[in-house]
Amino acid sequence: MNGIKTFFAVVSLVLLASPAFSASWLECNGDSGKKLRWSGNSTSARINTISFSGSNLTAAQRGIDMTNTNPSPFNINRTTETGGVGSGNGQNEIYAQNISPPGVAKMRYHCYWLFGWHYGLDEVDIVLDTSISWTSSQAKTSNSAYTGTRSPIDAVIVHEAGHYLGLMHVNSEYNVMGDSWRHHHTNGSTARSYFGEDASHGARTLYGDQSSSFRDVSVSHWRRTGSSGEYSSHGRVRVRNSANNGTLAGITINGEPGFRVTRGTTVRPEFTIENNGKQSHANVQYGIYISTNDTISTSDRRIGGGVFGNIHPANVMTTTVPVYIPTDLNAGQDYWLGIILDENNVISEVSESNNKTYTPVRVQ
Amino acid sequence: MKIIPFFGLVAAFVLVSICEQSFAHSANDSADTGMLPLVHDSSAIVFGKVIDIEYKNSEPSKEEPTGLPHTFVTYQIEKAFRGKLREERLTLRFPGGADGAGGYYMDTNTPTFSRGETDVLFVLGGEVEGCPLVDCVEGRFRIYEDQVYNAWGVPVVEVLKELKIGGKPRFDLNVMEIPRPSFEQIMQREDFKEIIESDKSASGMTLKEMREVYEKEAPEFYHISYGVEGEVATPDESKDGEVTPMEIFGKPLTVDAFFAALEELAKEAEEPRLEVLSASSAKDFYIAPPTVEKLEDSEEKAAAYTTKATLTVADGK
Structure with a gap:
């Protein structure tokens, strides 16, 4: 019997350690030492102002800035242009055209032998499809992943800009090179697209670490649910029962997926924890809060918390945390079960605005 | 995290098993109508082997001064599930490929090719300027060691009730071969x-x-392949471990099962209206440079409409 227990203990340990493909790229002549990337640490990308103007231009610029928020030294310098575009003209261009997929990256690179191997990216154009119903807004009420009907421009720009760096699709992690439509940091009425841990790890693999400190942990209420071809598919996190062997009954709250929780019981909300930086963080404190609205803050009531022993910057972690639902909450009322990561603000981060998110619950 | 040495071998075996399973998940938002839309949109569904690849640039334009590299792939057709072909060899022209001087062009939604690959293709009919497959890369299915994968090497596990493609990719199937x-x-x-x-x-x-x-x-041929990295030396630690995805895949379909499904689906579809035309690299060709279009912000459009409506009412007053 002890042998069986030990075996399952080992299985559990291995399960925790199971690796996931977390980045892919192109290689010249099948050699991992010849990754196709830019030769320097910056290039310029020209956003075409015929395609993008006003708030759309702002959204496209924001998508590039989100991509640049990663711990590699590589930076896309964004400028604007007007007039014609083309592949092979030596210019990296971002424009819109009636194409079939929502977005595409047109990549030019070289790989040949001439007294040694020569390889690298030469030009990347990003094209967005004009037939999609787009939004430049970060409001949840606009976003089709929430209560809106439109697709955020910045989300697809971040995905295509991942290709711009040299990254290819990933279907085995929660990541922006998979389903970028459902890859957000969300608190309150705003859902922000972002580059994320997995793509950041890929950028570091291609370009190394930037010399300045780059620390950022974050939490999302999205998770990987499976794969759709070469893309990871994402869905909202769940609330599990105390034994973590079942998901609580679902209910739609304010147009978002929520769960029914019972007063006086322990439940386990899921959250996706990411380390978007370049170094591990140990003993990261988190707090679980209950709020009467979807904006989680330290002003809300703290009902639980704990410590994540280690958050590594190359393995996105979706996990559950136990929390007791207080008996004095109002039955029949909707609440928002929230988390605040790095609750004691120990980590000096490049962004402090991505440490809070929520899952709606109805108390019974 | 330390694993007891005695169990190293057991752990390695279990790890392999778990990895196989952990990649075997279906999409939560994949198409639920199986392959029928692909069948309807195709003028031919064929199984064949890549026997020749040529690369050629389109005619230069002011915007694209070197032209656009294209790939001419010739298949030896071994079976047609739908449509009729004039010959047993079919050459298709794809955007992307080698420019002949060590440079390459690639659309991230267009397949790449090597000689000897065996595929099932959903081919468009008539004159096609762009990608000749239905939904481009989505219209190519790789046959490898009696199993079926999509163009990126991801296992195809169901095609009739729903189109389920997911699980651990065979990145080794994604190799582009280019003559020196x-x-x-x-x-x-x-x-x-x-x-x-x-x-x-x-x-x-x-x-x-x-x-x-x-x-x-x-080398006589160059190869562009996919690199991947996945090993995590230091796993994340929470008391509760990581959550595994909800959807689990089976193994890729066998060729026999896939072919049987294709035959069934082909019967359900109407006869194709267009003939599949073979491309020729002998002819020069011109591809119009991209036309820059304005990206509409639906909300701005809606706001402008509201403003216009308000003004109209005001004007009417």
Whole structure:
């Protein structure tokens, strides 16, 4: 019997350690030492102002800035242009055209032998499809992943800009090179697209670490649910029962997926924890809060918390945390079960605005 | 995290098993109508083997001064599930490919090819300027070791009730094969002089000597492949471990099961209206450069409409 227990203990340990493909790229002549990337640490990308103007231009610029928020030294310098575009003209261009997929990256690179191997990216154009119903807004009420009907421009720009760096699709992690439509940091009425841990790890693999400190942990209420071809598919996190062997009954709250929780019981909300930086963080404190609205803050009531022993910057972690639902909450009322990561603000981060998110619950 | 050494072998076995399973998940938002839409949109569904690949640039334009590299892939057709072909060989032209001087162009939604690959293709009919497959890369299915994968090497596990494609990708199936450029072609590169001058062994050579070294040392074919990284030396730690995805895949379909499904689906579809035309690399071709269009912000449009409506009412007053 002890042998069986030990075996399952080992299985559990291995399960925790199971690796996931977390980045892919192109290689010249099948050699991992010849990754196709830019030769320097910056290039310029020209956003075409015929395609993008006003708030759309702002959204496209924001998508590039989100991509640049990663711990590699590589930076896309964004400028604007007007007039014609083309592949092979030596210019990296971002424009819109009636194409079939929502977005595409047109990549030019070289790989040949001439007294040694020569390889690298030469030009990347990003094209967005004009037939999609787009939004430049970060409001949840606009976003089709929430209560809106439109697709955020910045989300697809971040995905295509991942290709711009040299990254290819990933279907085995929660990541922006998979389903970028459902890859957000969300608190309150705003859902922000972002580059994320997995793509950041890929950028570091291609370009190394930037010399300045780059620390950022974050939490999302999205998770990987499976794969759709070469893309990871994402869905909202769940609330599990105390034994973590079942998901609580679902209910739609304010147009978002929520769960029914019972007063006086322990439940386990899921959250996706990411380390978007370049170094591990140990003993990261988190707090679980209950709020009467979807904006989680330290002003809300703290009902639980704990410590994540280690958050590594190359393995996105979706996990559950136990929390007791207080008996004095109002039955029949909707609440928002929230988390605040790095609750004691120990980590000096490049962004402090991505440490809070929520899952709606109805108390019974 | 330390694993007891005694159980190392067991752990390795279990790890492999778990990895296989952990990649075997279906999409939560994949198409739920199976392959029928692909069938309807195709003029032919064929199974064949890549027997020849040629690369050729489109005619240059002001916007694309070197033209756009294209790939001409010739298949030996072994079976047609739908549509009729004039010949047993079919050549298709895809955007993307080698420019002949060591450079490449690739759309991230267009397949790449190597000789010897065996595929099922959902081919469009009529004159096609862009990608000749239905939904481009989504219209190619790879047959490898009696199993079926999509163009990216992701297992295809269900095609009738729903189209389920997911699980651990075979990145090794994603290889683009390109013949080595001739020495004359490589000499046309803008960086040729710079490379020769910077290389000590080459700088004192005559062109003839350089050519001899080039033809001896440079591989006859170059390969562009996918690199991946996945090992995590230090896993994340929470008391509760990581959550595994909800949807679990089975193994890829066997070729027999896939072919049987294709035959069934082909019966359900109407006869194709367009004929599949074979492309020819012998002819020069022109691809119009991209037309820049304005991206509409639906909310701005809606707001403008509201403003206009308000103004109209005001004007009417």
